[in-house]
Amino acid sequence: MNANISHIIFKHKESIIDQWLEEIPKFRTEDSLQNITDAMYENTNREFVDKLLSTVKNQTNDHADLVPFTERLIQLGWPLNYITRGLQEFRKITVATLSKSETDYNDSIELLQEIENWIDEIVNLLVNEYSGSWENTVFLQKMALKELSAPLIPVVDKISVMPLIGTIDTERAKHIMENLLTGVIEHRAEVVLIDITGVPVVDTMVAHHIIQASEAVRLVGAKCILVGIRPEIAQTIVNLGINLNKFPTKSTLKKGIETALEMTKRQIVEMEG
Incomplete structure (x- = not known):
């Protein structure tokens, strides 16, 4: 100046x-x-x-x-x-x-x-x-x-789990979809369990992303089970009129794994003695 x-x-x-x-x-x-x-x-x-x-x-x-x-x-x-x-x-x-x-x-x-x-x-x-x-x-x-984008974790042969934690928005859903499809092919999964126990809120948008993920898994030759349906989430889904009939839903991961084993023609057998 x-x-x-x-x-x-x-x-x-x-x-x-x-x-x-x-x-x-x-x-x-x-x-x-x-x-x-x-x-x-x-x-x-x-x-x-x-x-x-x-x-x-x-x-x-x-x-x-x-x-x-x-x-x-x-x-x-x-x-x-x-x-x-x-x-x-x-x-x-x-x-x-x-x-x-x-x-x-x-x-x-x-x-x-x-x-x-x-x-x-x-x-x-x-x-x-x-x-x-x-x-x-x-x-x-x-x-x-x-870092929050969930990995697909193989638990037993042909069965994998994707645990979701935190809020899911459009950007994060995109990463989840990519990880899901990549993991299905990499682990040769026949059944994928999407665990929403750690998702605090399931609204129409979140449900839409989950349905899209399920459809994408079906297109690559695998099946999807939604687990972690808490009572309050079940009530929200009903109130919102969200249709999740296209794939099985279970309240806990344990029940989901049992169903996945049946779908892959296996079961848990208790051994005597």
Whole structure:
């Protein structure tokens, strides 16, 4: 930034800060900002505006010193929308303050352009940092999703079990389907037991994914048994009118394995003595 303009901004620093701190609370409508204390809210805003003004002296347009502070804002859950609206308000206050106080400055257009460029650089930096954080979060979520994607476990010859744990959404159902079909072929399974004991909620969407999985297993030459039907899940399935008649259902994994053995022409025999 031009040294003369930098000097002008710092000359009115206190006035700009006071006006901004007075105006910024009107943007405090985000739910994530309602849970922090007023003291932390005020201190963070003051630190932000101090960091912002410290970039005025930077002649290289490299505002890397703002990065650690931005990372802390992200970790604290401050939304990008609040920050960008705050910056626009800061721009407006700065322009208004300097326009009134520096009427004798010989190039007001240059002054306004410098302020516009300065704030735009800060906005771009913040957006890039937030975008990078979101991309990293999405990547970690995808990795966690893959870890949660259930494997197909062979228990005895021709019989495999896929235990499902946690909430099932469309993305996860896709991974489950891939693992299921790959496992059926790899283990040469004739019967697959899908265990939903660890699935907290079975709604229409979850049931639809399970039915799709069952159909896919049938198409590759195997049969499917749904196990882990708790009473509350059975009641939900009935209330929703979900049709699970296309494949057997059992309340427990033990009963499911017994049925699978019968389907593969085997049975459990107790030995005497």
